[in-house]
Amino acid sequence: xxxxxxxxxxxxxxxxxxxxxxxxxxxxxxxxxxxxxxxxxxxxxxxxxxxxxxxxxxxxxxxxxxxxxxxxxxxxxxxxxxxxxxxxxxxxxxxxxxxxxxxxxxxxxxxxxxxxxxxxxxxxxxxxxxxxxxxxxxxxxxxxxxxxxxxxxxxxxxxxxxxxxxxxxxxxxxxxxxxxxxxxxxxxxxxxxxxxxxxxxxxxxxxxxxxxxxxxxxxxxxxxxxxxxxxxxxxxxxxxxxxxxxxxxxxxxxxxxxxxxxxxxxxxxxxxxxxxxxxxxxxxxxxxxxxxxxxxxxxxxxxxxxxxxxxxxxxxxxxxxxxxxxxxxxxxxxxxxxxxxxxxxxxxxxxxxxxxxxxxxxxxxxxxxxxxxxxxxxxxxxxxxxxxxxxxxxxxxxxxxxxxxxxxxxxxxxxxxxxxxxxxxxxxxxxxxxxxxxxxxxxxxxxxxxxxxxxxxxxxxxxxxx
Ligand code: URP
Ligand code: ZN
Ligand code: ZN
Ligand code: ZN
Numbered sequence: 001x002x003x004x005x006x007x008x009x010x011x012x013x014x015x016x017x018x019x020x021x022x023x024x025x026x027x028x029x030x031x032x033x034x035x036x037x038x039x040x041x042x043x044x045x046x047x048x049x050x051x052x053x054x055x056x057x058x059x060x061x062x063x064x065x066x067x068x069x070x071x072x073x074x075x076x077x078x079x080x081x082x083x084x085x086x087x088x089x090x091x092x093x094x095x096x097x098x099x100x101x102x103x104x105x106x107x108x109x110x111x112x113x114x115x116x117x118x119x120x121x122x123x124x125x126x127x128x129x130x131x132x133x134x135x136x137x138x139x140x141x142x143x144x145x146x147x148x149x150x151x152x153x154x155x156x157x158x159x160x161x162x163x164x165x166x167x168x169x170x171x172x173x174x175x176x177x178x179x180x181x182x183x184x185x186x187x188x189x190x191x192x193x194x195x196x197x198x199x200x201x202x203x204x205x206x207x208x209x210x211x212x213x214x215x216x217x218x219x220x221x222x223x224x225x226x227x228x229x230x231x232x233x234x235x236x237x238x239x240x241x242x243x244x245x246x247x248x249x250x251x252x253x254x255x256x257x258x259x260x261x262x263x264x265x266x267x268x269x270x271x272x273x274x275x276x277x278x279x280x281x282x283x284x285x286x287x288x289x290x291x292x293x294x295x296x297x298x299x300x301x302x303x304x305x306x307x308x309x310x311x312x313x314x315x316x317x318x319x320x321x322x323x324x325x326x327x328x329x330x331x332x333x334x335x336x337x338x339x340x341x342x343x344x345x346x347x348x349x350x351x352x353x354x355x356x357x358x359x360x361x362x363x364x365x366x367x368x369x370x371x372x373x374x375x376x377x378x379x380x381x382x383x384x385x386x387x388x389x390x391x392x393x394x395x396x397x398x399x400x401x402x403x404x405x406x407x408x409x410x411x412x413x414x415x416x417x418x419x420x421x422x423x424x425x426x427x428x429x430x431x432x433x434x435x436x437x438x439x440x441x442x443x444x445x446x447x448x449x450x451x452x453x454x455x456x457x458x459x460x461x462x463x464x465x466x
Pocket of ligand 4: 064065066320322
């Protein structure tokens with residue numbers, strides 16, 4: 001039996017802060033005891049971590065990543081190997097990635113493909129959501145089986161006609177099914193039919209620069225789709241989780257639905273909290289680095305997102321990590337913004353940016369852990385095992401230095417992408433050491449993990465319903 005003790009740190013969970021030592025046995029948290037007490041002093045161990053002056057926090061749970069996603073004629077540039085290694089560097093110990101159903105093919109085939117990509121390559125544990133691109137009798141039956149197997153959430157798209165798009169009938173049917181089988185529908189809420197009209201009109205006017213991506217994908221069309229998704233979920237009697245919320249008007253739709261008592265949840269991402277249309281407007285095609293959907297919004301929207309995170313109208317911050325290199329990938333859209341592959345890198349940056357948000361006074365320390373670790377675990381059926389530091393939980397633990405300063409940069413990050421969305425940004429706080437099921441993945445800022453340590457982790461149904 002291997003034993004590790006973490007001594008002298010401030011343990012922070014979504015509900016508590018305490019100066020406590022943590023005993024780890026065989027990959028799980030065995031006990032916590034107040035530092036300096038005889039109980040804690042009596043523990044012997046093979047490895048002792050001195051966490052004096054540091055935070056001891058649950059490993060981050062990033063519920064929205066796209067490693068190796070095929071998109072717009074290319075693939076997201078992080079593999080499961082490089083992407084999970086970068087995640088660990090940033091203090092994230094679990095990702096939930098999206099397996100994709102190809103139109104006309106079974107869900108199972110997509111899931112098998114994604115399992116094969118990830119198997120044996122991940123540095124940290126992982127699970128899958130399923131992107132449902134084609135709702136039919138067979139897919140609906142498969143959803144039941146997937147829920148039983150631990151793939152308990154399904155993403156649908158109101159955007160990207162001809163690719164991932166589902167119409168309202170398909171959405172309603174999948175929601176009705178999830179109301180029965182306990183699955184959670186995750187919605188990409190943008191009116192893609194209307195957006196495609198605006199894209200064609202913009203291009204016809206010669207508006208081809210990256211900034212027009214932000215102009216045609218209007219906040220009102222995010223709000224409209226969010227409203228429609230909520231009403232469809234209400235008709236189906238199903239819970240709903242809206243991904244990558246970026247617009248004030250969309251947060252308002254979620255808030256209204258929650259005030260009515262509906263099980264409606266919202267996720268936002270660091271890029272919407274820290275970046276804006278100013279970035280999309282950077283000259284010399286640099287704006288392409290910031291093309292994602294939903295798009296970055298004018299800076300004024302950030303206040304509504306922070307408020308939503310404080311009032312729990314938004315519950316989760318995930319990254320939507322979907323990196324494409326500036327050279328060779330984002331390039332595909334020179335002269336036509338609609339051909340720029342959509343997505344931003346960020347899996348390595350989330351925990352640090354949200355810690356900076358604590359220092360900036362947007363959220364409390366415990367709320368940081370709640371939105372980045374505990375609630376994503378609860379939302380997607382991993383809580384107890386992931387998302388907290390408590391007896392019985394997996395020892396997925398980060399020793400976090402709240403005083404270390406760092407400058408975010410592509411020159412020092414570990415994501416397999418040639419730019420940082422936060423190049424030059426100074427933040428205070430940095431990961432020192434990361435344990436995944438008790439194994440040292442990052443040790444005093446050195447990678448000591450290995451591809452294949454991370455295992456597929458089946459999930460229960462949502463643990464966050466009213
Ligand atoms: O731009 C984005 N978000 N790319 C990833 C795919 C998605 O819609 O989440
Ligand atoms: Zn050892
Ligand atoms: Zn999406
Ligand atoms: Zn995504």
